[in-house]
Amino acid sequence: MVKPNFLAELPWLDKIRKTTGIGSIPAYREANGHIHTPYSFSAFDKIDTVFSMAREEKIDILGINDFYVTDGYDAFAEGCTRNNIFPLFNIEFIGLLKKEQKQGIRINDPNNPGRIYFSGKGLDYPFNPGFFTRKRMKKMIDESQKQIMAMVDKLNELTAKVNPSIRLTYEEIKSRYAHDLVRERHLAKALRIVAAENYPEEKDQLEFIQALCGDRKIKAGTTQPAMLENEIRSYLLKAGGDAFVPENAGSFLPLSKIIKIITGAGGIPCYPVLLDDPSGNYTEFEADPGRLHKRLSSLDVGCIELIPGRNDIGKLKDFVEYFYRKGYVITFGTEHNTPDLIPLTVTARGKQPLDESLKKIAWEGACVIAAHQYLRAHHRQGYVLEDGNPSRSQRDDLAQTGKMIVEFYLNRK
Numbered sequence: 001m002v003k004p005n006f007l008a009e010l011p012w013l014d015k016i017r018k019t020t021g022i023g024s025i026p027a028y029r030e031a032n033g034h035i036h037t038p039y040s041f042s043a044f045d046k047i048d049t050v051f052s053m054a055r056e057e058k059i060d061i062l063g064i065n066d067f068y069v070t071d072g073y074d075a076f077a078e079g080c081t082r083n084n085i086f087p088l089f090n091i092e093f094i095g096l097l098k099k100e101q102k103q104g105i106r107i108n109d110p111n112n113p114g115r116i117y118f119s120g121k122g123l124d125y126p127f128n129p130g131f132f133t134r135k136r137m138k139k140m141i142d143e144s145q146k147q148i149m150a151m152v153d154k155l156n157e158l159t160a161k162v163n164p165s166i167r168l169t170y171e172e173i174k175s176r177y178a179h180d181l182v183r184e185r186h187l188a189k190a191l192r193i194v195a196a197e198n199y200p201e202e203k204d205q206l207e208f209i210q211a212l213c214g215d216r217k218i219k220a221g222t223t224q225p226a227m228l229e230n231e232i233r234s235y236l237l238k239a240g241g242d243a244f245v246p247e248n249a250g251s252f253l254p255l256s257k258i259i260k261i262i263t264g265a266g267g268i269p270c271y272p273v274l275l276d277d278p279s280g281n282y283t284e285f286e287a288d289p290g291r292l293h294k295r296l297s298s299l300d301v302g303c304i305e306l307i308p309g310r311n312d313i314g315k316l317k318d319f320v321e322y323f324y325r326k327g328y329v330i331t332f333g334t335e336h337n338t339p340d341l342i343p344l345t346v347t348a349r350g351k352q353p354l355d356e357s358l359k360k361i362a363w364e365g366a367c368v369i370a371a372h373q374y375l376r377a378h379h380r381q382g383y384v385l386e387d388g389n390p391s392r393s394q395r396d397d398l399a400q401t402g403k404m405i406v407e408f409y410l411n412r413k
Contacts, residue, residue, distance in 0.1 A: 004267050006081065006213055007125065007377035013401065016408045021368070028356075028363035032344050033063035033088055034305055034333020039072035041178070041185045043226075043341040047075050050344075051083040059221030060410060061366045062332065063088030065119060068141050069181055070127040077125065080338050086406050087215040089125045091267070093140075097182055097251040102380045107282035112203040116271050118258050121331070122383070123371040124266030124376055133261050137252070141181065145170075150181045150360065154243040155191065155236070157166040157210075162350050164210045176209070185339065186390075187243075192225060201371045212236060226339035255299065265389050266376050268329070268369065270303040271296055275319060278349070289322050301330040302390025303365075308358075313396040317358060324361050325393035329383065331365040332358075368395060374405050 010016070036042040037050065044050050054062055062085050064076045073089055078086035094117055100107060101114020111113040129137070149170045159166045173190045174182050191212075195205040202222045209232065210218050214233040220227035236243045253261075259269045286292055296304070304323055308316050312401055320330055331348045332354075346362065347353055354362070372382030383398055385391050391398075 005126075005377065006077070007374050010405070010409065010412075011378075012378065013334060014228055016404050020404045020407045020411075025407050028360045029060040029406075030058055030334050030345060030359075031061035031063075031363055031366035032059055033061070033121070033331035033362075033366050033369065034065040034090065034307065035062060035119065035344070036066055036092075036335060036337040037072045037076065039075075039179045040066035040181050041070055042184045043336045043339055047072065047079060050076075051079045053084055053344050055083055057343060058087065059086075059229070059344050060408065061086045061088060061263055061363075062330070062344075063090045063091040063121070063366070064367070064398045065092050065333065067092050067094070067181065067183070068144070069179075070123070070138065071180055073125060073127055077300055084410060086409050087125075088121065088366065088376075088408065089123045089127070089267075089373065090270075090273075091120045091123060091262070091265075092171065093120075093258045093261075094252060094396075095255045096189065096249075097255055102361055105285055107285040108272055108283065110274065110277065110283060113196070115252070116255060117393075118255060118306060119270040119272055120262030120265065120267035121270045121305075121329075122266070122268050122372040122376070123262070128158075129261065129265040133264055136257070136261065140251060140253065143267055145182060147245050147247050147251065148184070148187070148246040149236060151184070152244050153186060154245060155187065158212045158236075158242055162208060163198065167192055168194065182236045184233055185229065185337070187237060188229040189339070191232055191236075194230050196222065208299045208374050212242075214242065229339045234276055239373075245259060257298070259301075259388070263384055266382075268303050268372060268383050268390070269299075269301050269304055270331075271301050273304050273306045273319070276315045277310070280312070281313075288313075293323065293326055300389050302327065302392050302395075303331070305331045305333060307335050308332055308348045308354065309334060309342070311349055313354075316348055317355070320358060320361055327395055329365045329368045329390075329395055330361050331369065332362040364399040364402075367406055368398045369398075369402070370406050371398045371402035374402075392408060 037047050077087050098112050104113045106113050107116040152168050152170050156167055173186055177186045195208050199205045213235040220231055269401050375382045383391050
């Protein structure tokens, strides 16, 4: 088992500097700072799959980034240590900006004005946010699970009309497919599998699912489970679907409180950028880089992350270089929060490889977070100052420090 204070047990910087020569540090390595695991929902059937893929693809830094929970931290830390991968301890929330909601401004959710996905990077490990923060996080989780339970009830109303013998339960879905958190995608998976378990023939399975979806035509077959689950989720469980239940307002905290949770847990507030969609469109919040920079600065956010697989390579490069010049810490990831088991290596839309400059920027960003975690474990200041502001002037120094720490960690055996 990994020791909880393994970062604190690494030697202090003077020894690391002596051991790790500057000339031996590569310009960059492969990093993926944002993956979801089975502790929320992910494409990985088990967490060990993450590490076998990472070894094969030569990924040297990985960042766990589950919704609302840190339950996977211990297994993730143990797996990273066993496979000689530097772990980043992250988390993701869904919040609300009420002003933008009233104005109809979409942020990084293209379908819901005011709703904002927001990450915390480099949280203290072990996770210890304090009693009141734990209580607040538990309330958010409880509210989200109430919504899921209500959606299960609606699914059962639909299945009863087609086959009364088929009935889903929240408890069974959680036991078979989830850990402590059940999400929409678990429901879609459960429905696909219950169809397979009750109908031996593919034709009958698809007819059952199609009957639930009504006029919305199912295009996927049973040999395309990821696509089929995506269609089930889209047609039944999202807004406009017959099993959709809107979230209770209590499911979303104001962004200011989310940021306090993150900084209180030792993390770096980080805005996940949606950027362009396949048609070249942007949300209102992100359409103007200059305005976005001012807004993020007003929120004391000095870190952004992107999922390049959904972006045009040219637009991605222009955006990243602009914010890099502004002093932001920038990281990339793949999410893996859909059923599709794509590679861990980060690429742009259409599997377009990233160029060397983008890889260097992303590697530096991951190393800043690594340095932040290490310094916090040694009771020193990381990237976030005591007043909650990002220390942009120290970004480059922290990146260099992080590179040395990661090199020491990777070559310690």
